[in-house]
Amino acid sequence: MSLLTLAGVTKFFGGLRAVHRVSFQLSEGEMLGLIGPNGAGKTTLFHMISGFLRPDAGTVTYAGKPLVGLRPHDICQRGMVRTFQVARPFLRLSVLENVVVGALERVTHRREAVAIAGEVLELTGLAEKAGSMGQSLTLPDRKRLELARALATGPRVLLLDEVMAGLNPTETGRLIDLIRAVHGRGITVLLIEHVMKAVMALSQRVLVLNYGELIAEGPPAEVVRDRKVIEAYLGEDSAGPET
Numbered sequence: 001m002s003l004l005t006l007a008g009v010t011k012f013f014g015g016l017r018a019v020h021r022v023s024f025q026l027s028e029g030e031m032l033g034l035i036g037p038n039g040a041g042k043t044t045l046f047h048m049i050s051g052f053l054r055p056d057a058g059t060v061t062y063a064g065k066p067l068v069g070l071r072p073h074d075i076c077q078r079g080m081v082r083t084f085q086v087a088r089p090f091l092r093l094s095v096l097e098n099v100v101v102g103a104l105e106r107v108t109h110r111r112e113a114v115a116i117a118g119e120v121l122e123l124t125g126l127a128e129k130a131g132s133m134g135q136s137l138t139l140p141d142r143k144r145l146e147l148a149r150a151l152a153t154g155p156r157v158l159l160l161d162e163v164m165a166g167l168n169p170t171e172t173g174r175l176i177d178l179i180r181a182v183h184g185r186g187i188t189v190l191l192i193e194h195v196m197k198a199v200m201a202l203s204q205r206v207l208v209l210n211y212g213e214l215i216a217e218g219p220p221a222e223v224v225r226d227r228k229v230i231e232a233y234l235g236e237d238s239a240g241p242e243t
């Protein structure tokens with residue numbers, strides 16, 4: 001069953017066509033990758049799915065209901081939550097409090113929110129840093145915290161925007177394991193990612209965006225051999241998707 005359906009989704013920034021007639025479906029329980037060169041429109045697409053930007057054309061349907069026009073908070077309440085490409089924790093709040101803020105999207109009582117946050121910190125490997133301030137975290141821990149805040153809202157669909165960026169191979173491997181565990185709990189995942197190791201390891205299916213348009217779709221091993229995909233990346237300074 002399709003949980004999220006985009007049909008003809010389009011966004012202009014002035015004269016720039018950032019996303020053009022994008023249509024795809026995300027099934028319940030799926031882990032779907034979204035790749036494409038810098039500036040392809042991936043984050044803009046996430047902004048439109050999560051209510052931060054309104055599409056100029058097209059429809060977004062989630063769990064059988066139209067989403068366009070709803071605010072991010074409403075969409076989060078309905079079970080779809082995104083992370084930000086640049087992690088922005090509350091710097092002057094502790095790690096625990098940052099995650100409590102997420103949990104308060106789901107429950108009203110602080111005691112319950114703290115309990116949820118505790119569980120999420122265990123799952124994400126941040127429990128030992130619960131008392132540290134947001135500003136003191138290293139990049140890998142900020143990425144985990146971004147994921148933890150999203151998880152604390154109790155999502156049915158998790159939209160991850162480049163959570164691996166800037167991590168070394170060991171940290172990447174750990175985060176791959178964590179995302180797999182999250183998916184194993186029944187959460188549907190849509191993953192924007194440049195790190196191909198992660199895309200290959202995690203995605204059941206991959207969509208490729210280039211200049212705002214979907215140019216390929218299929219199993220990861222097929223997509224990376226697709227001529228259009230290789231050409232799209234050749235326009236950049238590398239000979240293919242980042243490895």
Ligand SMILES: Nc1ncnc2c1ncn2[C@@H]1O[C@H](COP(=O)(O)OP(=O)(O)OP(=O)(O)O)[C@@H](O)[C@H]1O
Pocket residue numbers: 013016018036037038039040041042043044045085
């Ligand atoms: N608020 C905005 N105003 C004007 N142009 C924008 C805005 N946001 C994004 N763009 C432009 O839209 C295009 C798509 O940007 P977007 O951030 O969606 O790409 P992306 O695929 O996420 O890239 P990256 O891999 O670098 O994160 C780019 O040309 C970008 O410069």
Ligand SMILES: [Mg+2]
Pocket residue numbers: 042043044085
């Ligand atoms: Mg982006």
